[in-house]
Amino acid sequence: MSTENEGTAVPPAPSAPPVPVDTPVASPQAPVPTTPLPPVPGGPPATSPYAAETPPQTHTPAYPAEAGTSAPDASWPPPPPPSLAFGTPAGDPGDPAGTGGPGGPDAPWGAAYQQQPPAPKSGRGRGGLFAGVLVAALLAGGLGGGLGYTLAKNDDDTSSTTVSASDSGGDVKRDPGTVAGVAAAALPSTVTIEAASSNGEGGTGTGFVFDTEGHIITNNHVVADAVDGGTVSVTFPSGKKYDAEVIGNAQGYDVAVIKLKNAPSDLKPLTLGDSDKVAVGDSTIAIGAPFGLSNTVTTGIISAKNRPVASSDGSGTNASYMSALQTDASINPGNSGGPLLDAQGNVIGINSAIQSSGSGLGGTGQSGSIGLGFAIPINQAEYVAQELIETGKPVYAKIGASVSLEEGTGGAKITDTGAGGADAVEAGGPAADAGLKPGDVITKLDDRVIDSGPTLIGEIWTHKPGDKVTLTYERDGKTDTVDVTLDSRVGDS
Numbered sequence: 046m047s048t049e050n051e052g053t054a055v056p057p058a059p060s061a062p063p064v065p066v067d068t069p070v071a072s073p074q075a076p077v078p079t080t081p082l083p084p085v086p087g088g089p090p091a092t093s094p095y096a097a098e099t100p101p102q103t104h105t106p107a108y109p110a111e112a113g114t115s116a117p118d119a120s121w122p123p124p125p126p127p128s129l130a131f132g133t134p135a136g137d138p139g140d141p142a143g144t145g146g147p148g149g150p151d152a153p154w155g156a157a158y159q160q161q162p163p164a165p166k167s168g169r170g171r172g173g174l175f176a177g178v179l180v181a182a183l184l185a186g187g188l189g190g191g192l193g194y195t196l197a198k199n200d201d202d203t204s205s206t207t208v209s210a211s212d213s214g215g216d217v218k219r220d221p222g223t224v225a226g227v228a229a230a231a232l233p234s235t236v237t238i239e240a241a242s243s244n245g246e247g248g249t250g251t252g253f254v255f256d257t258e259g260h261i262i263t264n265n266h267v268v269a270d271a272v273d274g275g276t277v278s279v280t281f282p283s284g285k286k287y288d289a290e291v292i293g294n295a296q297g298y299d300v301a302v303i304k305l306k307n308a309p310s311d312l313k314p315l316t317l318g319d320s321d322k323v324a325v326g327d328s329t330i331a332i333g334a335p336f337g338l339s340n341t342v343t344t345g346i347i348s349a350k351n352r353p354v355a356s357s358d359g360s361g362t363n364a365s366y367m368s369a370l371q372t373d374a375s376i377n378p379g380n381s382g383g384p385l386l387d388a389q390g391n392v393i394g395i396n397s398a399i400q401s402s403g404s405g406l407g408g409t410g411q412s413g414s415i416g417l418g419f420a421i422p423i424n425q426a427e428y429v430a431q432e433l434i435e436t437g438k439p440v441y442a443k444i445g446a447s448v449s450l451e452e453g454t455g456g457a458k459i460t461d462t463g464a465g466g467a468d469a470v471e472a473g474g475p476a477a478d479a480g481l482k483p484g485d486v487i488t489k490l491d492d493r494v495i496d497s498g499p500t501l502i503g504e505i506w507t508h509k510p511g512d513k514v515t516l517t518y519e520r521d522g523k524t525d526t527v528d529v530t531l532d533s534r535v536g537d538s
Contacts, residue, residue, distance in 0.1 A: 259308025293433030394420030445474020
């Protein structure tokens with residue numbers, strides 16, 4: 046699956062707020078696809094010159110990065126300014142047009158008039174009736190008098206007929222487990238990032254506080270253009286703004302760490318959850334700055350796990366690969382790098398990419414959320430961030446073999462030659478020691494189905510060097526398995 050790293054330079058904020066819409070009910074999610082993933086549009090040739098653990102060295106981005114692009118991709122023009130109708134989906138279930146709702150032409154008007162029975166002819170009956178009416182009249186008179194006095198007194202005291210709640214909205218307690226409670230706790234530690242290259246071009250993304258020393262986690266594509274001589278600034282919801290610097294970035298993982306200059310002493314890192322324990326259907330909360338609208342909160346669920354995603358950073362270089370968490374929480378350009386939270390407020394992922402109707406699903410309009418968002422699992426991102434803080438460089442697990450990125454191979458096919466004409470199977474590497482050869486097609490890694498080269502890369506990168514995995518492969522129509530101990534590669538080059 047090829048997606049965009051959702052982000053562009055930020056257009057001016059609309060003069061009027063967008064029309065709010067109800068969150069759609071999530072529909073059952075499809076399982077992880079078993080058909081081969083398409084290569085990233087404009088990507089490398091069908092026979093990849095890259096190892097399974099190495100992303101393509103030349104890659105034409107399908108979509109621009111949300112921050113720091115020197116020039117937007119011609120195939121993805123910048124979005125038009127938002128209008129009041131922004132975000133209102135076609136076929137809004139709240140639209141009453143064409144429906145026969147309450148009060149409509151088909152609604153009943155009530156029961157027919159019932160004729161009263163004739164009065165009794167007996168004098169005794171009339172007396173009884175008269176007495177009953179008299180008592181009712183006296184009761185009604187007393188009630189009316191009391192009610193009239195009360196209304197008159199209230200009118201004298203308040204000069205109003207409106208009814209007020211006992212507590213205003215600001216005094217209502219938001220429990221920690223509610224969306225409002227989670228947002229209130231997480232927003233102070235979620236920041237808006239502005240990154241620009243040396244020529245001043247850039248954009249906006251999101252990040253969150255990783256530790257008390259001032260480290261902020263975000264996406265690589267948010268700050269990529271600021272790595273060499275650019276500038277980075279961070280703004281908190283309180284309005285406080287700090288200069289920052291890029292400590293390290295991992296293009297393949299699409300993770301970066303920046304550090305605040307003159308960081309305050311009261312930073313509160315967000316609590317990291319366990320992305321391995323996330324289940325499909327779990328509630329999610331995303332925080333970010335979609336289209337520059339900082340501190341925006343949206344909700345949804347986990348739609349799928351282990352979704353193979355290859356996304357462009359918009360710079361025309363390598364692609365990023367992930368085995369992603371899929372969510373239907375609304376994620377748009379500017380959300381990149383922001384936290385994806387569980388219902389308890391723990392970070393379970395970093396929002397990184399979206400699939401949109403403007404990127405190959407039949408739509409032609411402005412690129413934006415259609416409920417298909419993808420986040421880097423926090424277990425992987427935490428490991429990468431710690432490596433970047435300690436060494437400034439990413440460390441990747443590898444098997445030491447180059448694989449094809451073309452469709453229809455039924456798995457990850459080991460190519461005949463590697464990058465720059467090197468051997469496709471690295472001498473002395475894990476694949477060579479396991480007996481793998483060019484032409485072998487890897488179809489499973491442990492119990493995970495591998496349907497393409499990008500899927501294999503993403504799955505390998507969820508592991509650490511030294512991990513042992515079992516590869517299932519096909520050769521000459523026969524299937525076999527082999528155990529492999531993953532090696533390591535340092536840096537993106």
